Amino acid sequence: MASSWCWNCLSRLRPTPRALLPPSATPRISSAPFHSTAVHYAQPAKKKGNSLTVVKHRQSTSLRRKKKKVADRGGRPPAVGERKALRKRIVLSNPNALEIEGMLELSPETMVDSRLRGTVLGLPVPMIDQLRAVQAFKPKQGWSIFRRPGTVLRRDTIEMGRLFEQISGEGDDAQKGKVVKKIVTGMKGSGKTVHLLQAMAMGFLKKWAVVTIPDARDLVSGDTAYAAIEGSNPVQYVQPSATSALLTRTVDANRELLASLKVSQNHPALKMLKPSSTLEDLAKLGFSDPAVSWKVFQALWAELTATAPAAGLEKDFQPRPPMLVAVDGLAHWMVESAYRSADYKPIHAHDLAFVNHFLSLLKDGDSLKNGGLLLYATSSSNNPNPLALKIALDRLAARQAGISDSSPEYPQPEAYSKADPRVLDLLQAAEKAASPLELQTLSGLTRDEARGFMEYFARSGLLREIINDQWVSEKWSLSGGGIIGELEKLGRRVRATASASK
Amino acid sequence: MIIRKLCMRQGRQLLALSRRAPVSSRFQSTLPETPVETLQASIRDEISRPENPLLEMVQAQYEASTPAQQEFTSDEPHRSNFKKLGTTVKSSYDPEDVIRNPPKPSQISLEMLLAAGTHLGHSTSRWNPQNSRYIFGIREGVHIISLDVTAAHLRRAAKVVEEVAARGGLILFAGTRKGQKRAVVKAASLAKGYHIFERWIPGSLTNGEQILGHCETKVVNALDEELPNFKADLADRPSLKPDLVVCLNPLENVVLLHECGLNNVPTIGVIDTDADPTRVTYPIPSNDDSLRATCLIAGILGRAGEAGQVRRLKMAQEGRTSYTPITAQELRLDPFTGMAPGGEGQKK
């Protein structure tokens, strides 16, 4: 700093008057103009770059990083329903996969052939549209990796095939008109839904009437319209749009069958019905007008289960075929639904007329007058896991194992547990019906079946391994004892080293 | 002017000369002609045969039972025979000597001290000016301690140790530096004193009841034989305090010396040029960083203590004590109140 003393003459220099000085940020240096003019009029010294940032009080001292901007991909957001459609899209063919030479198709002959056990049978191509119509395929079942959809002929499949033969009145021990009721359970990935698919395929092969509910949750999730049935006590609710959707599915899938059957009963509720119309026309009434769909459904059900024509309509009566009723995700029907009653209480799923109709099939003795198969599968991927159903299924298993309900080993709900009594009552009654309810637990494939399944992968070009017993049993153990879903995961795992080593 | 300067310069030399001559003659205990050899010879005479397990093995050869023992011991004569072959080095320095067989105070010589390096002080910048009277000069930036002063103070300290030992005092040798352990233990065993070679626990004197309370004591007679009859009377005695503390590294043991000061315990300390000589009662100006120097000092003091103990026991043999022995009656009295344990005893 310049001193205010002149060191040559040792005299104190007079300070510059304030007014003469430029307004500046430089510290005021008081000295004579002839000594240090330059200092005064020079531009104020620029501060160094980093000291320019003013430190505010109460600023955090931690590291400040620039936040990444979310990348804007531009364009419009996907249209309404587009992403759901993408999610639900079902691809049944992969043109890159190899065509398998000599692959057999599912047919009335092959489906009971125990020599073919463990092989993968292709689904007949014309039937695929029917199966799509009843929504038998689910998105994540790995259909998209093979050339064409096919299923393993496992032990349960062959048994079911025999059952179809029996009920249809063919084969050795024909029991025409028999009703078989089954609840299908099993671990996750054990093939319950595919088992239903196989049943549907067999139903179509055998020209049965196939009625399916591909996802039981849709009926209780509160997505569709509902209305109370007047005069019912306790109050029941109908779901017109869900009913019309079911009618659509049923007609699409069974068009040929329904077109060949004529109306044989009187339906006073349906005034617009012509006496000579087919069942297809009957059902079409329902999906053109959801308001009457429930009545149409009841009429259609009455027609399909009719054993004899009503008076005056005997002209074109044909015997009705057996029926297959397949429901997937039974557990959703054993809890309270997402619907609310007028006083805003949750509606129990059993109070929905539609659900109640299908559940009562389990309970009543000869619910299907013309015989048929009821397959109600539980699901483990989206499972409300009701306690009552668990107990009821345990009881069913105990009864099958020969334990009477008075024995101490018979499963009882725990004290103070909130097991739903309606569910327990329903299944208790179903056990004691004329044709008893059965519990079918799907377990893993056997080693031979697993081998056939893995060979199918290899022949499709997905798996580049030498398949021998060693390898198969290794995969069998890794998949928890041949759980088919896990086997599929193992089979489709691409090994980077496999191609290099071969 | 020139003459004055000359006189100053030469006078200083003359003074130094005149000072050095009587010092050497006064403090050299041995003849100036062959001081080293006499020292060696005197030490050699006293070398006791160290306990050698190999010799024992040789002696036990006849009783050797196992074949391995026989094999090992049968080789031993050859080994000892071969050791005698070759030249004998006479005046060699064995670092173990000063520990195994320390010199007596009467053998202190300036040569011995010089050889041990007691004269080497610290760098001049680290000095404590209170030590200026012990300092002879500066060499290569290092203070040199005057050997004659060292010898004089060492003799005085040896005398103190000897007299305290002769009067039955407890002498504590403290050397907590690494490597001083053996010298300290040896000195304590010679002087029948006590040793500290690990950390001094602060408060051992000022808070002795807590720290030394659990350590055992005993009652001895004038001949140092234990009297087990009085064991019960030792129950609630205060912990013992040393009567003299010899500290080889006062710089690290400030707490010990402070406690001694609080308890009026006289101390002897090896004072280097950077130490404070007022911390100890009897300073020995010497290098305290050289193990050889401190071991030598410890050994000399240990020998002094040994001589004192011999004197005391000799007197005891004659039935005399140079101290007031504690009486049986006093032992039975309560040590704090001076009353009989029953509470009704008469005040003394």
Added chain:
Amino acid sequence: MAWHKPTSLAQAMQSLRLTSTLTKPSSQASRTTLNTLRTRTYATEAESVPAAAAPEINFGAFSQKPARIIPSSPSYFSGSPRFIDHVLQLEALQAKHASLPTVATSEAPRMAWFKLAQFRDFVGEPVPMKKYKSLVKILQRLNRIQPDMVPVEVRDTLAAFLRPGNPYAVENVPRTVDENGRARGKGKRKESSAVVQLVEGEGEVLVNGKSLVEAFKRVHDRESALWALRCTQRLDKYNAWITVRGGGVTGQAEAITLALGRALLLHEPGLKPILRKAGAITVDARRVERKKPGHVKARKMPTWVKR
């Protein structure tokens, strides 16, 4: 009177003065000096009593008369005299027998020295761990002397430091497959510990009563859990009943690897080199490093910003 009983220190000073000075000081002077000097008495000395004529010496009684109270150990002032005496005694022994031939540590007889708590009881002093370890080191060196040349005194001294009872007398029995054909193996990894019961069978695996698929969702975890069986191609030869507790999924899977490898070794010891090479019986002793104060995690430091 106090001056009648000069302290031994004063006496020592006096004798020093007598020897160093030629002139004998007057008794009056010495008395005053002693009076001023007398500030304390020796610990070993009694309270001052009036002087009395010395009685007739009776040597029988003299040796029975108490004279001093002294510490029983030269390491009295260290605060842990018994421990230090032991150390010094052992060091002396070690130095004395340093030249005796020794054997390797593995061949030396196995000795169970006192544990620290037992040793503390033994000496009755609070000995720190570090110091006791240094003592054990000396014991081990003495123990390494060639067994048939150990001197009696060394043997006796070492015996004093032995734990009561002989923990090495019980030889641990090598584990084998039990009478039901089950081999039991235990394994640990991270926080998990697994117990595997392995029997001959067809490759069924149950983990905590559930199937492998339910226990481990990831295929990788399943593969690593069964790695011991897989790398030896024994997957279809054994059934495993597994109990695994603690930790996370990966830790549980790898704990099972180890347990399964060990159990398999009991069935087929010949597989050891394969299992070793495959890493199925190698213990991974790593655990989570603890968080330290001043750190964000175990080692991570808070970010440092200049301003």
